[in-house]
Amino acid sequence: xxxxxxxxxxxxxxxxxxxxxxxxxxxxxxxxxxxxxxxxxxxxxxxxxxxxxxxxxxxxxxxxxxxxxxxxxxxxxxxxxxxxxxxxxxxxxxxxxxxxxxxxxxxxxxxxxxxxxxxxxxxxxxxxxxxxxxxxxxxxxxxxxxxxxxxxxxxxxxxxxxxxxxxxxxxxxxxxxxxxxxxxxxxxxxxxxxxxxxxxxxxxxxxxxxxxxxxxxxxxxxxxxxxxxxxxxxxxxxxxxxxxxxxxxxxxxxxxxxxxxxxxxxxxxxxxxxxxxxxxxxxxxxxxxxxxxxxxxxxxxxxxxxxxxxxxxxxxxxxxxxxxxxxx
Amino acid sequence: xxxxxxxxxxxxxxxxxxxxxxxxxxxxxxxxxxxxxxxxxxxxxxxxxxxxxxxxxxxxxxxxxxxxxxxxxxxxxxxxxxxxxxxxxxx
Ligand SMILES: Nc1ncnc2c1ncn2[C@@H]1O[C@H](COP(=O)(O)OP(=O)(O)OP(=O)(O)O)[C@@H](O)[C@H]1O
Ligand SMILES: [Mg+2]
Numbered sequence: 001x002x003x004x005x006x007x008x009x010x011x012x013x014x015x016x017x018x019x020x021x022x023x024x025x026x027x028x029x030x031x032x033x034x035x036x037x038x039x040x041x042x043x044x045x046x047x048x049x050x051x052x053x054x055x056x057x058x059x060x061x062x063x064x065x066x067x068x069x070x071x072x073x074x075x076x077x078x079x080x081x082x083x084x085x086x087x088x089x090x091x092x093x094x095x096x097x098x099x100x101x102x103x104x105x106x107x108x109x110x111x112x113x114x115x116x117x118x119x120x121x122x123x124x125x126x127x128x129x130x131x132x133x134x135x136x137x138x139x140x141x142x143x144x145x146x147x148x149x150x151x152x153x154x155x156x157x158x159x160x161x162x163x164x165x166x167x168x169x170x171x172x173x174x175x176x177x178x179x180x181x182x183x184x185x186x187x188x189x190x191x192x193x194x195x196x197x198x199x200x201x202x203x204x205x206x207x208x209x210x211x212x213x214x215x216x217x218x219x220x221x222x223x224x225x226x227x228x229x230x231x232x233x234x235x236x237x238x239x240x241x242x243x244x245x246x247x248x249x250x251x252x253x254x255x256x257x258x259x260x261x262x263x264x265x266x267x268x269x270x271x272x273x274x275x276x277x278x279x280x281x282x283x284x285x286x287x288x289x290x291x292x293x294x295x296x297x298x299x300x301x302x303x304x305x306x307x308x309x310x311x312x313x314x315x316x317x318x319x320x321x322x323x324x325x326x327x328x
Numbered sequence: 329x330x331x332x333x334x335x336x337x338x339x340x341x342x343x344x345x346x347x348x349x350x351x352x353x354x355x356x357x358x359x360x361x362x363x364x365x366x367x368x369x370x371x372x373x374x375x376x377x378x379x380x381x382x383x384x385x386x387x388x389x390x391x392x393x394x395x396x397x398x399x400x401x402x403x404x405x406x407x408x409x410x411x412x413x414x415x416x417x418x419x
Contacts, residue, residue, distance in 0.1 A: 117391055
């Protein structure tokens with residue numbers, strides 16, 4: 001299998017993620033695959049929730065906090081501005097309270113609560129989670145590519161989806177029970193109509209969104225998760241451990257991509273000693289990788305002569321990855 | 329015996345009917361209202377728990393519910409404080 005055959009033989013897998021340790025090439029590979037899929041006529045949204053704004057770098061264009069920005073035909077990129085999202089959201093909640101109760105200012109206690117809740121790190125996490133839900137549930141792209149933050153965070157995100165999922169199901173059930181008691185009381189009082197439970201409505205809305213998102217993440221038919229690694233000892237070890245952990249969370253791992261592979265031919269020419277040594281080291285680690293992941297390796301990505309930024313460079317890498325016979 | 333092995337029907341409403349059997353309708357109403365009120369208490373505790381410094385749920389979503397429980401918050405906080413005072417006194 002190659003990356004290309006995975007995409008071609010499993011067209012239902014429309015939610016694509018590249019995971020891996022920091023700096024190994026997750027963003028580069030996401031962008032390269034997004035580019036190739038778009039050039040095959042698929043509508044692709046590549047999105048990031050990383051405040052580091054790496055998509056702006058790779059596409060050499062400021063897209064931070066601007067919604068989906070067209071990059072080329074069929075390709076859009078989006079960077080979520082989590083801070084602004086939280087600020088707007090706080091305003092929205094305040095306004096809702098004012099409107100609902102006809103207050104001219106938000107009670108101090110409530111305002112303090114809003115401020116305190118927003119200052120927690122969990123606020124940013126849950127806001128980002130919700131932003132991702134927003135993006136993936138709208139459903140008008142053929143492919144959604146998640147530009148993930150490093151492994152730990154990705155795993156955290158996945159576990160969050162599970163926890164949120166359980167939490168929201170429980171709360172909704174509790175609320176439904178409360179509703180049944182209301183029903184009884186209303187019947188006893190011979191009241192015909194009962195006011196609708198707005199909170200239950202909100203909970204059902206939240207539940208639907210969280211359920212949808214967490215289902216996507218673990219759905220073998222719709223989701224593909226690729227690990228990026230490089231031929232280095234520690235990275236191979238870490239990747240093996242991470243893969244185990246991920247499978248515990250039912251993440252559908254589709255295969256491994258080995259990045260930054262030095263061309264073996266290079267070793268034959270006149271090259272400095274240290275480079276020759278590096279190539280020899282890499283060859284050893286390539287054998288380790290082969291032994292660990294074997295048939296699950298989908299691509300060997302060559303080390304390019306410079307950073308991959310700009311559509312020209314991305315296109316070159318996409319050609320190497322998808323058009324030419326891959327290194328294996 | 330035979331009755332006990334029979335699965336209970338009607339979920340919480342079925343249980344409720346068992347409990348209230350024999351109560352006057354006035355008592356029944358009071359019972360429902362009281363149970364409902366203690367659930368409300370539990371509900372706010374779970375959804376707004378971080379008011380007490382216990383982050384129980386994703387704050388992004390608890391804020392979404394805040395407008396609907398705004399009137400209850402003050403009363404609820406007073407009640408929590410009162411209950412804490414009592415346990416402090418006892419302990
Ligand atoms: N095959 C390659 N050849 C040359 N440069 C590469 C290659 N792959 C990645 N790079 C460069 O390595 C750097 C890190 O890559 P990238 O940003 O894709 O990693 P990442 O895994 O997304 O990092 P982070 O964990 O910080 O999000 C970038 O400057 C990128 O251009
Ligand atoms: Mg990145």
